[in-house]
Amino acid sequence: MISRHSNRYTALALSMACALALPLAAHAQSDTREAQLEQRVAQLEQQLNELKSMIQAQKAAPVATAPVAPAQNVAAAPAPEKPVFSSAPGVSVALHGFISASAFNQNKSFTYGNGQNALFPVPGSTGSLSGVDVRNTRFWLDFSGAKFAGNWTGGGRIEMDFFGGFNGTGAYSQQQPTPRLRQAYMDLTNAETGTTVRIGQQWDFMFPIDNSPASLAHIAFPLGFGSGYGGWRFPGVVVMQDLNHGSPGAQWRLDLGAFEGSWNGPDGAVNNVNYKTAGNAGFRPQIEARLHVQDKNWLAYFAAHYSRVDLRGVGGTAPTPIKSDIKSVGYEVGGQWKPGPWTFKGLAYTGNGLGEIFGAMSQFGDIKETGGFVQAGYSFTPNWSLYAFYAYSKPNTDDVVTWLGNGSTGLLRNRQTALSLQYTAGAYDLSAEWMHDKLDSTSNGTDRKTTSGNQVSLNALYHF
DSSP states (O other), rough: HHHEEEEHHHHHHHHHHHHHHHHHHHHHHHHHHHHHHHHHHHHHHHHHHHHHHHHHHHHHHHHOOOOOOOOOTTOOOOOOOOOOOEEEEEEEEEEEEEEEEEEEEEEOTTTTTGGGGGSSTTTOOOOOOEOOOOTTOOOEEEEEEOSSSSTTTEEEEEEEEEOOOBBBBSGGGOOOBBEEEEEEEEEEEETTTTTEEEEOOOOOOOOOTOOOOOOOTTTTTTTBBBBTTTOEEEEEEEEESSTTTTTTTSEEEEEEEOOOOOSSSSSGGGGGGGSSSSSSSSSSOOEEEEEEEEEESSSEEEEEEEEEEETTTTTOOSSSOOOOOEEEEEEEEEEEETTTEEEEEEEEEEEESEEEEEEETOOOOSSSEEEEEEEEEEEESSSEEEEEEEEEEOOOOOHHHBBTTTTTEEEEEEEEEEEEEEEETTTEEEEEEEEEEEEESSSSSOOOOOEEEEEEEEEEEEEE
């Protein structure tokens, strides 16, 4: 009897012991799992710290760069990279430009001005002069990143220099050049199709924007400008279309543009003020086209120009002693080649009534003309280079005489030569330049006069 009760109590005690042991075992197992997790977290933290240390070490190490070949043409050294700031969400703005200074001496007064905008001598002028000119100094803002619609993005440029005249006519006005707006345009670009639409004031196609002669003294008014080639800045609309977009090899582009009409007069007291010139009479824009092709070390292009101007003016009442309207037509072919240390540039043009785009030495009339320029440059070292330049302009003599006093000023032929020795180091350019110009002219249609002029300059330029 006792043995039976004893076995029952023993079984009951064992059951109670198991019930108490199970929670204790579970608690011990939980403590073990937490310890393992804490240990794993500590290991991950250690690995993360090691990874951070490796990244910091890589940042501190010097970056190895591939050797850069010496520049073959140092005349057009690119401006150094500059920080970009933002003017609106997603829009980047970059400030670029250059500071220019020229100390010059010349033995004649020159047309368009003396110093950095001297191009050919004033007929019959006498007397030497000298000075220091900083008006080539220029700055511009480039905008990019604006969104338009679909695959189209936007951008633009505002560009200014200091050829807007001088601040008054007083004793100190010569040292106070006035800013001048050069370009102000917006771009709409489709990167997938290679299409760009440009709206605003910009260079027309007859100006060799990709092929301008190298010079540190004559930048805003380049060598040969107006007496070897023309072109000017006008408000307008341009469409630029890549013809083989994304293809390897030479890149072809077709440009089509319509620009504001322009002419010198008439309309008396309001001549060239408030859009009242013969070029603004009626809706008659200047129409131009350009075919451009470019590869690694060469480029070529063909440009054409057309417009028609009403010499009776906006009101249709101005006297027209010769004819009532003029058809302005021009054609130009040019190119550039850079074989090794050499650089060759040039163009040839012909046309009629090109005064509105700085042609015919700025003579306005029904005047035929031909001309062009060539320039050869050689880089002796990555720093030193020498440039030789020649430009020629020949308006038709009979046309010039016919239009004397009605837009013609009697300029018959011009020849310009220039030599420039240039030193380039980083963002700095230094040069010594000599320009010689010989101009044939007439004041009465019968007599002929030749005026020669020289300018010697020392020039410095800093790109930013």
